Amino acid sequence: MSKLYFKGYKVVELVFIRHGQTNWNLEGKLQGIIDIPLNDRGVEEAILLSSKIDKEFKKIISSPLDRALKTAQIVNNNLNIPIELEERIMERNFGELAGQEASFVKTMRESTKDYGVETIKDFTNKLLDFLGDCSKLESGRYLVFTHGGVIISLLSHLSSNKINWENTPIKNCSLTGLKYSQNWEIDFINSHALDINKISC
Template sequence: MTHPAVTRILAIRHGETAWNVDSRIQGHLDIPLNAVGREQARRLALSVAGEDLTAIYCSDLSRAHATASAVAESVGLPLSVDKGLRERSFGAFEGLSFKEIEQRWPDQALRWRQRDPLFAAEGGENLQTFYARCVGAVRALAERHAGEHIAVVAHGGVMDCLYRAASRLELHAPRSWELGNASINRLLYMPEGFTLVGWNDKSHLEGPALDEFSDGERQGMTT
């Protein structure tokens, strides 16, 4: 039996967008799901229809909101928006590919690639600020729903931070885990912190979901 203080969390990354395909940094730009992403959201919704969820939260950006809307409809729950679940803001980098960023600002691209926790593109967030914001938002939701089972639909960067929080990994540690579009990740939250239960489950999708982190993103970038 689950301890009454434990919150079970389905942490879900949004479905695919055209900019995922092009490896362009989305950040706070509101890029919608493409046709593949909409199909991923549909399959995701079918796969979680039997989950005993009590609440569903999502980022206010449309790629996460559309994915979460499909889940909410499948389980018959209202959808709540939390801006704390937004992707990291990348400021001047948004809309550009890593190669374009590297060509324009090679020194900044290196700091980003090395996961400097204090680095922020002009007008954007550094990793420390982003981590505190998104992990803090999920922690607050988990504490609000202690003993329940909730879904959180957000972005690759948010998933990365949750993985690190649950695995007790430093922000500057290289990433070795996947963050597939419309993937399901399972965590527990107790007052002591997050615990990882399962990661990057894509069994509900046909074929591998596109992983936009195949380039610089595997070195520490999020979109």
């Protein structure tokens, strides 16, 4: 029996990958849904990741934002599997605050909703809806190229808010795994490309 079945239940494994570095990452700016491209280092990170991923995945699911999709396309050069675009795993919409330094936004006392910022509730509900659909996928492994806010929001939800950006910052081109049999569980967090062969998928 395939190891992707546990006590008769199928197992769906999602390996989330945060996009490679951008200049706004370096500058500490909120990117949100603004289409900021990878910088040279971000491209190099994706190339390194591509050279390390040699496991079998059924398909790639990617945010349509350029920084995530470009990372996915570079990695897919060695995999040649289908890429499916998924708007629900785009970064949180920061409205008028996009482009501001994250450190400044944290000090704001007024409601960010006044600036057109997507609420945490709406953002999380959208991601949980995505996870719900993924639980219906055929048993197997899937690569998901997305954003730091997406990954940390899912981890926070699944850990009952024990994991957050302050204690677990998600690194560019790092890998985080979620696994579903009867429920979604956290498998691993923030693994580096060089550790890919140590991941027990």
